[in-house]
Amino acid sequence: MNQRSNAAHAAKESITDGPEVDSKEEEEGTEIEVDEENLPSRAAAVHEQIRMEGEKELERDGLALMWSAIAAGLSISASLVTKGILHEQLEDTPARFFLENLGYTVGFIIVIMARQQLFTENTVTAVLPVMHKPTLKNFGILFRLWGVVLAGNLIGAACASLAFIYLPLFEPSILHAMTTISLEVMEKDPAGMFVGGVVSGWLIATMVWMQPSAGAAKIWVILLMTYLVAIGNLTHIVVGSVEVLYLVLSGTLPWEAFLWPFALPTLAGNIIGGTFIFALISHAQIRNDLSNERKKAQELEGKDKDGDKGQTGGKNRGQDIKKRPGHDKNAQ
Secondary structure (H helix, E strand, C coil): CCHHHHHHHHHHHHHCCCCCCCCHHHHHCCCCCCCHHHCCCHHHHHHHHHHHHHHHHHCCCHHHHHHHHHHHHHHCCHHHHHHHHHHHHCCCCHHHHHHHHHHHHHHHHHHHHCCCCCHHHHHHHCHHHHHHCCCHHHHHHHHHHHHHHHHHHHHHHHHHHHHHHHCCCCCHHHHHHHHHHHHHHCCCCHHHHHHHHHHHHHHHHHHHHHHHHHHHHHHHHHHHHHHHHHHCCCCCHHHHHHHHHHHHHCCCCCCHHHHHHHHHHHHHHHHHHHHHHHHHHHHHHHHHHHHHHHHHHHHHHHHHHHHHHHHHHHHHHHHHHHHCHHHCCCCC
């Protein structure tokens, strides 16, 4: 490692106690370029900004990730609560469906604006550094992140469900509305859970991709994309876990119903929709641009070196000519 690489390595160690992601920037002792003016397109700038965020998340301390994920699991329960309150308060008309589903967006707004760890966000953000350099070490770090965040989200979801059941937080009518909403999730068969999870994972990944360009409209992007998940009756592993665990822990459903038909198909769908479809396609469209940009930079650097050599060679040849006896004025 050169001095610059050592300095970058030391700086990174001082910031995080987690593992280090393998990347070309790490090897060269540089940082990821996110300035649009230095990149081939605006899409490339967004890609690199999300990849930089992904590296930061992958390198975070495991305990910090766990607490953040538990907080997200608790916060996302606001979706079920708000939707249940709206369901109970609004009259049974066609408009109620569209109004009560606005409550579904509340939990996402809290989690994302508070920068808490939500599993479906990590399926696209954290996977870009791995696609950039797919080493065994990077895959191991990715699976570590996914495992910690998913476990934390489920713990938070279970704690929220227990609080709804055993603490006098809401009126019985609101609890009944929450039960009704949760039972609607279980009306799907495993195939429906999986397909809904794929589309949901795609929409959440799209939301993540839009955020760097959203600016002050970020909250509206979150609201729009999660509202589509709600009115589409799509499945989401974390929000759905709050709903299904509420049914399981209250004795309405057996434990095995959580794993099948809900959790396993939905989790697979979210990962495939957010990672293997959206993230892969998004990375593929940028990869050629970045690769061509690097080739151009290397060619320019090579020309500069050749030019320097030519100038140096010219000087040497001139010096050799001056030193020849035939060109010595005294010799003449």
